[in-house]
Amino acid sequence: MRILIGRLRGILVEKQPPHLLVEANGVGYEVEVPMTTLYRLPSLNEPVTLHTHLVVREDAHLLYGFCERRERELFRELIRLNGVGPKLALALMSSLELDELVRCVQAGDIKALTRVPGVGKKTAERLLIELKDRFKAWESLPTVASLTLESNPDIGIASAESDALSALVALGFKPQEASRAVAAVQEEGLSSEELIRRALRGMA
Template identity: 50%
Template sequence: MIGSLKGIIEHKQPPGLLLDVNGVGYEVQLPMSSFFRLPECGQSIRLYTHLVVRDDAHLLFGFTHEVERTLFRELIKANGVGPKLAQTILSGMSAEELVGSVEREDISALIKLPGVGRKTAERLVVELKDRLAGWANSVGLERDHQDLLSESAPAPAPSFNRIKQEAIEALEALGYANKQAQKVVKQVATEAMSVELVIRESLRSMM
């Protein structure tokens, strides 16, 4: 098991990156909550990781904070929740929001996430409620999306069209339909925004 990686960000394209670790490039998929915290390309970072081994691929998921990896591992223990869906859930909700929704049995919040129907949401509440009890007060969960939105965004890319296209592609990778992704990006995107901020606002508007 690869528990963590420390290296230089060689390339990043939401929701993944290429991490150079002593000359070896690791392709890592991240929930957008972690992706938003990444430094710029060329800078060093340590990621907590979880390796998923399948017959057709080895998938490496990364997290900027260990608590998010722990939540990811709790999610994939639930029946019907695979790693890609867990990534989508942690992209659409902060750790604090997810724990709060489970504790409050807020099914309506969970079913807004792509791939999460009512049965899956109910199953998540039943299976996670006891395991996540007390987390909000004991593990120092990360700030929610509203706090993240107040931070300075990276400098926008030169092409506004490219920014919108990358945001749409990232939302599709997280499970949103192309038409839905195009519609929400068109609604929230402005020329002053970076691709990360467009994705962030798009996810927030769909919650």
């Protein structure tokens, strides 16, 4: 039996980057998202709609969510590649904005890809070869300027920093590396989303 969950609409009740809990019709769905989606989420207890992809494993059913349908299609393109699982796909999409990833592939920029945790030189070379043709149809993608950030004033500094560290480690960065990156961009009043965004920019 084939079961698909293509879209999820509900209330955003928890946000523990990169994991969310969305309640829909009395059921709480755990969803993992790339940082580009996290930046555009509404505040807690607000309605949210995500385009989703369900990955079925022997030990778990894992749901991945995206603000834009095009992001989900990119995710699907990535996990079709040999050696690229959902975790690496999310790391690629979190470390590079969609338009940046496409330009990186089109320009053959190995250096940019190897900054992503889990991507070595050989993997980067293979990704460039396999993705170049696939990305020919990806001419128009959301730009960095089109992203909007949501700040939650109820989140304390310590909590925001902890969430940012957890998110970076979940993406594959070493704890010490993640800690240094967050400390370098820490400012009073920043949300976890903004800390993650700045830390990723700093590491790039």
